[in-house]
Amino acid sequence: MQNRAKKQAYLHxxxxxxxxxxxxxxxxxxxxxxxxxxxxxxxxxVFDKDMVGRVLRSYGARENIMLTGEKGTGKTxxxxxxxxxxxxxxxxxxxxxxxxxxxxxxxKTIEASSVKSVDGLISYCLRWGINILIDEIAAxxxxxxxxxxxxxxxxxxxxxxxxxxxxxxxxxxxxxxxxSLSITRHKAFRLxxxxxxxxxxxxxxxxxxxxxxxxxxxSRFTCFRxxxxxxxxxxxxxxxxxxxxxxxxxAKQMIELAMRVRAxxxxxxxxxxxxxxxxxxxxxxxxxxxxxxxxxxxxAERKLIPDVHNGFVDAVYTGMEESDQDMVRQLFExxxxxxxxxxNEYKNTSTEFLKLLDSEELNWDFAA
Ligand SMILES: Nc1ncnc2c1ncn2[C@@H]1O[C@H](COP(=O)(O)OP(=O)(O)O)[C@@H](O)[C@H]1O
Ligand SMILES: [Mg+2]
Numbered sequence: 052m053q054n055r056a057k058k059q060a061y062l063h064x065x066x067x068x069x070x071x072x073x074x075x076x077x078x079x080x081x082x083x084x085x086x087x088x089x090x091x092x093x094x095x096x097v098f099d100k101d102m103v104g105r106v107l108r109s110y111g112a113r114e115n116i117m118l119t120g121e122k123g124t125g126k127t128x129x130x131x132x133x134x135x136x137x138x139x140x141x142x143x144x145x146x147x148x149x150x151x152x153x154x155x156x157x158x159k160t161i162e163a164s165s166v167k168s169v170d171g172l173i174s175y176c177l178r179w180g181i182n183i184l185i186d187e188i189a190a191x192x193x194x195x196x197x198x199x200x201x202x203x204x205x206x207x208x209x210x211x212x213x214x215x216x217x218x219x220x221x222x223x224x225x226x227x228x229x230x231s232l233s234i235t236r237h238k239a240f241r242l243x244x245x246x247x248x249x250x251x252x253x254x255x256x257x258x259x260x261x262x263x264x265x266x267x268x269x270s271r272f273t274c275f276r277x278x279x280x281x282x283x284x285x286x287x288x289x290x291x292x293x294x295x296x297x298x299x300x301x302a303k304q305m306i307e308l309a310m311r312v313r314a315x316x317x318x319x320x321x322x323x324x325x326x327x328x329x330x331x332x333x334x335x336x337x338x339x340x341x342x343x344x345x346x347x348x349x350x351a352e353r354k355l356i357p358d359v360h361n362g363f364v365d366a367v368y369t370g371m372e373e374s375d376q377d378m379v380r381q382l383f384e385x386x387x388x389x390x391x392x393x394x395n396e397y398k399n400t401s402t403e404f405l406k407l408l409d410s411e412e413l414n415w416d417f418a419a
Contacts, residue, residue, distance in 0.1 A: 058083040062107070065136045067097070072104045081137050088140035088181050095291035096125070096132045097284050102275065106133060109273045115203055115242045117188070117269075119249035120277035123326025126245040129277065130184045139239075140181045144172055146190040146246075152198050158213045168214060173202055173242075177209060180237030188244040189261035196268045202242065203271040209234045249274060257323060279313060282306050285327060293334045296355055301337075304386050305330060305359070311382045312375075321379075322372045329367045337362030360392040 059078035063071045082089075106129075109116050118126040127143070134141040144150075152158075157171040176183045188196070201209050210233045216225065225232060248255060250264025280288065285306050290297070312325040337357035344354045363383070368376060368391070383391040407413040 055086065056083040057081060062103070063100075066100075066103050067094075068100050072100055072107075074104055075107070082139065085138050086140055088142055089138050090131045090135040090141055092135045093128070093132055095288065096128060097280065097288040097291065098129070098132070099280070099284065102129075102277075103133070106275060109275075110241060113205060113241065114273040115205075115244070115271055117244045117246065117249060117272035117274045118277050119246055119274055121279070121324055121326060122247060123328030124277040124279060125327065126277045127184070127186050130243045130245065134182060139241075141184055141243075142172060142176055142181050143184040143186055146185055146187040148190060148192060150191050151195055153213065155195070155199060156202075156209075156213070157211060168211075173199065174209070174211065174234055177202065177234050177236050177240050180239030182239075182241045182243065184243040184245065186245045187247075187261070189246045189248050189250040189264055191262070193250075193262055193265050193268070197265050200268065200271070203268065205236070207236050209236065244272065279309075279324075280327065282310060285309075285330070288327065289330065289334055292331055293338060296338055296341075297334055297357060301357060301359065302334065305333060308379075308382055308386045311386065312379060315378060315382070321375050323375055325367060329370075332366035333359075333362050335362075336366045359387065361394060363391065364394055364397075 057080040060081050061071070061078050062075040063069070065081065066072070106116060110133075116130075118129060120126055131141060131143065133139075153171060155171040155173045157169055157174045159166050160169050161167070170178065173183055175181070185191070196203075214232050216232075246261070247258045248261050250262065250269055279285070286299070286302055289302050289306070290299070293302075309325045309327075309330050312321060315321040316324045334357075337359045338355065340358035340361045341355045342358070344356050346353060368379065371379060380391050404413065
């Protein structure tokens, strides 16, 4: 990871923009080659220009960067693709209640009957100049994060806590032990974090299972809020991912429905939003469930007609809260000018079966 070759490049070209990012009109030095742990470029990812500029400035200032926002707004992927475009090595770990200090900063282990010190994920990255992304950071116990305040502070030397001190060693000898007792922070090391709540006190009940984080920990991050994409960017991202088979007019209607759900959420009429992740799944499923149009001219290529109804039900509708389902059916009708057609499992209620039975219309040969 030392002395990697650099090249000059235009930021906007690396991130797929046609025009320069404000403040980065001239070429900047970036790593020339992809090395170990540099994420693969996903050419379909669509960046917000303003956000790229601000995150890069924060990165340049060696700040810890936290992205917060609704599910599926691209927080995790943004960090990974940011690093991919700049050839920055990145290790991603996902937070959880079992993640402790030794997992992050190392500890002792037994190997071949002797005790050996090993690094944790953060201490290894600090040593080697790999960036780290702690995803879902608020799922980590607050005291564990407090214990890495020295890392979050940007301290140049981090003293590892799991090493006992040999009482016979003089302080001068101890200092020479650098590399095991303490770590000198590699200049390329950076810490990213993502979270829905940002570890704030007022938690949204939709994001159960995360913890309120210590304010001193939170104050050590520069936070960026990832919102929903501009509809035009969302259309571009959707088209990039699912391809030409999805007619643009249909993609626009899908995005319109997502916007209407989000707007209803904003004014408290719906319990949850509709993320890009779900939108993407809806679009892909609509194509998978689609059917070919009737053959009009013999031998001519038949167009695929996406099935937005079944695609929507499986990708979005069934997972929604019941009250949101009622609301989204109305929004669906408004956007597509037709009622949402629900598959059999919604129609096959016992009441319906009884009605058929009572009117002697129940088909007992159905299973034949
Ligand atoms: N701007 C974008 N361009 C292309 N794909 C995106 C974009 N934002 C999100 N996605 C896709 O949507 C899905 C959810 O993104 P993710 O980064 O997991 O969201 P979050 O971390 O905010 O929950 C991923 O498959 C991701 O690739
Ligand atoms: Mg995420």
